[in-house]
Amino acid sequence: METQPSDLGLIARVTHLSKHYGSGEHRVVALDDVSIGIRRGEFTAIMGPSGSGKSTLMHVMAGLDTADADGGGRVWLGDQEITGMRDAELTVLRRRRVGFVFQAFNLVPTLDAQDNITLPFELDGRRPTREEREWIDSIVDALGLRERLTHRPHQLSGGQQQRVAIARALARRPDLLFADEPTGALDSRTSREVLALLRDAAHRSGQSIAMVTHDPIAASHADRILFLADGRIVDDRGPMSAEDISRTMLGMEAVAR
Numbered sequence: 730m731e732t733q734p735s736d737l738g739l740i741a742r743v744t745h746l747s748k749h750y751g752s753g754e755h756r757v758v759a760l761d762d763v764s765i766g767i768r769r770g771e772f773t774a775i776m777g778p779s780g781s782g783k784s785t786l787m788h789v790m791a792g793l794d795t796a797d798a799d800g801g802g803r804v805w806l807g808d809q810e811i812t813g814m815r816d817a818e819l820t821v822l823r824r825r826r827v828g829f830v831f832q833a834f835n836l837v838p839t840l841d842a843q844d845n846i847t848l849p850f851e852l853d854g855r856r857p858t859r860e861e862r863e864w865i866d867s868i869v870d871a872l873g874l875r876e877r878l879t880h881r882p883h884q885l886s887g888g889q890q891q892r893v894a895i896a897r898a899l900a901r902r903p904d905l906l907f908a909d910e911p912t913g914a915l916d917s918r919t920s921r922e923v924l925a926l927l928r929d930a931a932h933r934s935g936q937s938i939a940m941v942t943h944d945p946i947a948a949s950h951a952d953r954i955l956f957l958a959d960g961r962i963v964d965d966r967g968p969m970s971a972e973d974i975s976r977t978m979l980g981m982e983a984v985a986r
């Protein structure tokens with residue numbers, strides 16, 4: 730029997746994953762036979778040149794997109810294989826276990842910041858418990874959102890909207906949080922605070938964080954860095970300094986040219 734991801738301390742895993750878009754001369758290979766796992770309680774950064782397949786990998790791992798049907802790729806979330814799972818089942822699993830911070834913040838324009846943050850509870854048909862409210866309060870304070878809770882998204886700056894999206898993603902303490910450029914719209918001080926919060930979520934609450942980023946400083950906060958190039962994992966490293974990450978990225982971009 731094949732080893733299950735839980736045995737390996739993996740919160741998500743893909744094996745032999747390939748994904749292409751288009752056909753004929755427009756065919757683009759976004760992922761090329763990728764096998765990788767995201768470890769529990771770790772903060773993992775996913776880096777690589779533009780177009781290397783980072784977002785595609787994240788979307789397939791999260792069950793938001795599917796691998797090539799004929800490629801033999803398989804995807805697990807926790808110990809559950811999601812390859813070929815029905816949409817309804819997948820939606821419930823995702824809602825319970827996975828949080829997202831997207832590049833476009835996906836906030837609901839008619840709801841204020843507070844209601845956007847607690848939306849995942851609403852969707853699950855319940856209110857936060859007292860303990861969950863305390864947790865949410867601590868995130869709101871850590872992200873400096875206390876004075877903005879009654880504002881709607883259009884009344885917030887890009888960075889503030891991003892922080893609301895991060896608060897919403899962390900509110901339910903998902904086992905696994907995917908974040909696509911979570912610090913893209915933030916100034917450097919707020920970036921540092923957000924990265925510290927993500928790392929804390931991993932180290933203190935045992936949540937697993939997978940963050941796509943172009944920013945070597947952001948990636949230097951991670952426990953592990955996966956480098957993608959042309960749809961393949963080309964390096965899998967432990968913690969690195971921002972300088973070393975920059976050097977690695979420059980080397981990869983030079984090869985890609």
Ligand SMILES: Nc1ncnc2c1ncn2[C@@H]1O[C@H](COP(=O)(O)OP(=O)(O)OP(=O)(O)O)[C@@H](O)[C@H]1O
Pocket residue numbers: 750751757758759777778779780781782783784785786
């Ligand atoms: N919906 C789509 N239709 C066609 N091609 C796509 C689509 N989505 C992605 N691609 C292509 O697949 C490849 C990988 O894209 P992906 O967005 O995963 O890369 P990325 O590493 O996240 O890039 P970036 O850093 O620029 O966001 C690229 O060549 C891209 O043009």
